[in-house]
Amino acid sequence: MTSAAPRAGEPLTLDDFAEHARRELLPEVWDFIAGGAGRERTLAANEAVFGTVRLRPRALPGIEQPDTSVEVFGSSWAAPVGIAPVAYHSLAHPDGETGTAAAAGRLGLPLVVSTFAGRTLEEVAGAADAPLWLQLYCFRDAGTTLRLALRARDSGYQALVLTVDTPFTGRRLRDLRNGFAVPAHVTPANLSGSAAAGSATPGAHSRLAFDRSLDWSAVARLRDLSGLPVLAKGVLTARDAEAAVGAGVAGIIVSNHGGRQLDGVQASLEALPEVVSAVRGSCPVFLDGGIRSGADVLVALALGARAVFVGRPALYALAAGGSEGVHRMLTLLIAEFADTMVLTGHASPGTIDADTVILPGHGRPATETTAPHTDRSHG
Numbered sequence: 321m322t323s324a325a326p327r328a329g330e331p332l333t334l335d336d337f338a339e340h341a342r343r344e345l346l347p348e349v350w351d352f353i354a355g356g357a358g359r360e361r362t363l364a365a366n367e368a369v370f371g372t373v374r375l376r377p378r379a380l381p382g383i384e385q386p387d388t389s390v391e392v393f394g395s396s397w398a399a400p401v402g403i404a405p406v407a408y409h410s411l412a413h414p415d416g417e418t419g420t421a422a423a424a425g426r427l428g429l430p431l432v433v434s435t436f437a438g439r440t441l442e443e444v445a446g447a448a449d450a451p452l453w454l455q456l457y458c459f460r461d462a463g464t465t466l467r468l469a470l471r472a473r474d475s476g477y478q479a480l481v482l483t484v485d486t487p488f489t490g491r492r493l494r495d496l497r498n499g500f501a502v503p504a505h506v507t508p509a510n511l512s513g514s515a516a517a518g519s520a521t522p523g524a525h526s527r528l529a530f531d532r533s534l535d536w537s538a539v540a541r542l543r544d545l546s547g548l549p550v551l552a553k554g555v556l557t558a559r560d561a562e563a564a565v566g567a568g569v570a571g572i573i574v575s576n577h578g579g580r581q582l583d584g585v586q587a588s589l590e591a592l593p594e595v596v597s598a599v600r601g602s603c604p605v606f607l608d609g610g611i612r613s614g615a616d617v618l619v620a621l622a623l624g625a626r627a628v629f630v631g632r633p634a635l636y637a638l639a640a641g642g643s644e645g646v647h648r649m650l651t652l653l654i655a656e657f658a659d660t661m662v663l664t665g666h667a668s669p670g671t672i673d674a675d676t677v678i679l680p681g682h683g684r685p686a687t688e689t690t691a692p693h694t695d696r697s698h699g
C-alpha cells in the first residue's frame with residue numbers, strides 16, 4: 321500500500337497543502353479562500369464533525385488491492401472524489417483551471433468548473449480527460465446563463481450544477497475587513513462582454529447581478545435547453561431535497577457552500593442522512609464541505625453519499641505547486657481512501673455502509689441510529 325519514502329517538506333496530508341498555501345498567498349487572498357460567512361461557525365463545523373465519527377475496523381480483510389472506482393451518470397470515476405466549483409483558480413496560481421483540470425483528468429477524477437472560472441469553458445475542456453460539469457449561477461440577464469449552458473453542452477461538459485444556496489454571496493467578514501477585491505488580472509473569462517461581467521468585489525456584484533427571483537422551475541428550463549442532467553448544489557434539508565427531486569434534478573449536492581453562505585446551518589455531514597432518506601434512492605446524493613482526508617471520504621459514503629467534492633483543498637494544492645500540486649493532493653487523497661477501505665474491510669465503495677461508522681453519542685453502528693427499524697444486533 322505504501323509508496324516510496326517522502327522527500328523532506330513534501331506534504332503528507334491535505335492540511336499540509338493548506339499550510340504551504342498560506343505561506344504562498346497574499347493574506348487577503350488566503351482569507352478570501354479560507355474564510356466563511358459570519359462567525360464562521362458552520363465553516364468550523366464542516367471539518368469538526370468528521371472528528372466526531374468513529375470508524376469500525378475489520379480484521380484480516382483479505383483485500384489485496386481495493387477498487388476505489390465508482391460510476392456516476394454512466395461515467396467511471398477513479399475514486400468517489402471530485403473537485404467542487406470554486407471561483408478564480410488563477411487567484412491561487414497562474415496554471416488556473418486548466419492546471420486543475422489536467423491534474424484531475426490524469427487521475428480520472430471530475431472537475432466542476434465555476435461560473436466564475438478564470439479560463440474559458442473551452443480551454444478547460446481542452447485540458448481535461450475526465451468528466452467536466454459546469455456550475456451555474458443564474459443572472460438577472462437570463463441570456464448570459466443560457467449561453468453558458470449551451471457552451472458547456474457544445475464543449476462536452478456532462479452535467480450542469482445549479483447552485484441553489486446563493487441568491488447573493490454571504491457576509492464574509494474577513495473580506496469586508498480586508499476590503500478584498502479580486503485583482504485586475506483575474507477575471508471571469510466566461511462572462512466577458514456579458515451584462516453579468518461585473519466588478520471585482522464578489523459580494524457587491526452578486527447582489528446586483530444574481531437573479532433573486534429564481535425558483536425550482538430553473539432546473540427543467542436548463543435541462544430542456546441543454547439536454548444535460550442538472551444537479552442542485554446547496555441542499556441541507558428534506559424539504560429542499562423533495563423540491564429538488566420534484567423539479568427533476570439528476571442529483572443533489574449536500575452543501576453549505578463551505579460555510580460561506582448562511583452561518584449557523586448544519587455541517588454538510590450532519591445534513592446528509594436527512595437528505596439521503598428524503599430522496600429515497602431517486603437520484604444520487606453527493607456531499608461537499610470539510611473533506612480533508614481519505615477517511616472523511618469513507619465516512620461520507622458510509623452515511624449515503626455516492627461521492628464527495630473538495631473545494632479549498634484544490635486551491636491550496638494549486639497555490640502550493642500548480643497543476644502538479646493538485647495532482648499530488650488528489651493522489652494522496654485517493655491513497656488515504658484506499659487504505660481506509662482496506663482497514664475497514666471494503667474491496668469496493670459499493671459496500672461502504674452505515675455499519676462502517678459510529679455516530680457521536682452512540683456506542684453502536686450508524687445503522688442502528690439512522691434506520692431504527694432494522695433488526696440487527698451488534699454486541
Ligand SMILES: Cc1cc2nc3c(=O)[nH]c(=O)nc-3n(C[C@H](O)[C@H](O)[C@H](O)COP(=O)(O)O)c2cc1C
Nearest residue numbers: 353404405406407434483577578609610630631632
Ligand atoms: C474561494 C471559493 C470560491 C467558491 N466559489 C464557488 C462558486 O463559484 N460556485 C459555487 O457553487 N460554489 C463555490 N464555492 C463553494 C464550493 O463549491 C464548495 O461548496 C465548498 O468549498 C466545499 O467546502 P470545502 O472548501 O470545505 O471543501 C467556493 C468556495 C470557495 C472556498
Ligand SMILES: O=C(O)C(=O)c1ccccc1
Nearest residue numbers: 407436489522526577580
Ligand atoms: O461562491 C463563492 O463562494 C464565491 O466566493 C464567489 C466568488 C466569485 C463570484 C461569485 C461567488
